[in-house]
Amino acid sequence: MDTASTLMGLGLLILFIAPVGYLVYNQSHKEKKRAKKMAFLASKKGYNLDETENTHGLSIGLDKTAGKFLLLRSAEKADLQEIDLKDLMKIEIIKIDEDEKNTQALDEIREISLLLKSKSNEDKRLIFYAEEEDPVTEKNNRLDRAIKWQKALQKYCKS
Numbered sequence: 001m002d003t004a005s006t007l008m009g010l011g012l013l014i015l016f017i018a019p020v021g022y023l024v025y026n027q028s029h030k031e032k033k034r035a036k037k038m039a040f041l042a043s044k045k046g047y048n049l050d051e052t053e054n055t056h057g058l059s060i061g062l063d064k065t066a067g068k069f070l071l072l073r074s075a076e077k078a079d080l081q082e083i084d085l086k087d088l089m090k091i092e093i094i095k096i097d098e099d100e101k102n103t104q105a106l107d108e109i110r111e112i113s114l115l116l117k118s119k120s121n122e123d124k125r126l127i128f129y130a131e132e133e134d135p136v137t138e139k140n141n142r143l144d145r146a147i148k149w150q151k152a153l154q155k156y157c158k159s
Contacts, residue, residue: 031054034054034059034072034074035052035054035059037059037072038052038059038061038070038072038080039052041072041080042061042063042070042080045080045082046066047061047063047066047068047070048063048065048066049061049062049063049070050062050063050064050065051064051152053145053149055128055142055145057073057074058071058072058073058126058127059071059072060072060126060149062152062153067084067085067086067156068082068083068084068085069082069083069085069088069116069153070082070083071083071124071126081124083116083118083124085153085156085157086156087118087119087120088116088117088118088119088153088156088157089117089118089119089157090117090157091114091115091116091117091150091153091154091157092114092115092117092150093112093113093114093115093143093146093147093150094111094112094113094114094115094125095109095111095112095143096109096110096111096112096113097109097110098110106139106140106143109129109131109139109143110130110131111127111129111130111131112127112128112129112139112142112143112146113125113126113127113128113129113146114126114128114146114149114150116153126149128142128143128145128146129142129143129146
């Protein structure tokens with residue numbers, strides 16, 4: 001009886017752990033694939049990425065010498081977006097609460113994004129945290145990442 005209960009317990013444990021393990025592996029594999037694709041597309045266009053990061057289904061990279069900020073949303077599509085850092089006027093961190101208003105209180109934040117305002121009025125918005133999709137425990141970490149990228153890109157802004 002003891003052996004049967006143990007085997008049944010192990011079977012149930014594997015039954016519940018296996019899908020979670022698969023999801024973690026699959027997500028990690030997608031991020032690695034997207035990072036490789038970004039590095040390949042950037043080098044194909046002659047860019048040398050000084051800083052890169054995978055965040056929230058998005059790969060971002062910075063080529064300091066060429067003055068380009070690169071974005072890749074998915075590894076399947078080879079759609080590498082280039083933002084010329086010389087065209088940026090202002091970079092803001094937007095912290096939105098549930099009423100779609102800016103807030104500074106960390107507990108009230110529902111979305112954290114980086115707004116890249118360009119001279120040609122083609123603003124880009126990079127979402128670092130969205131409450132519906134990300135765990136609450138990631139909020140502080142994502143805010144730190146957004147601040148890091150704001151500081152890195154702010155050096156190139158021509159206000």
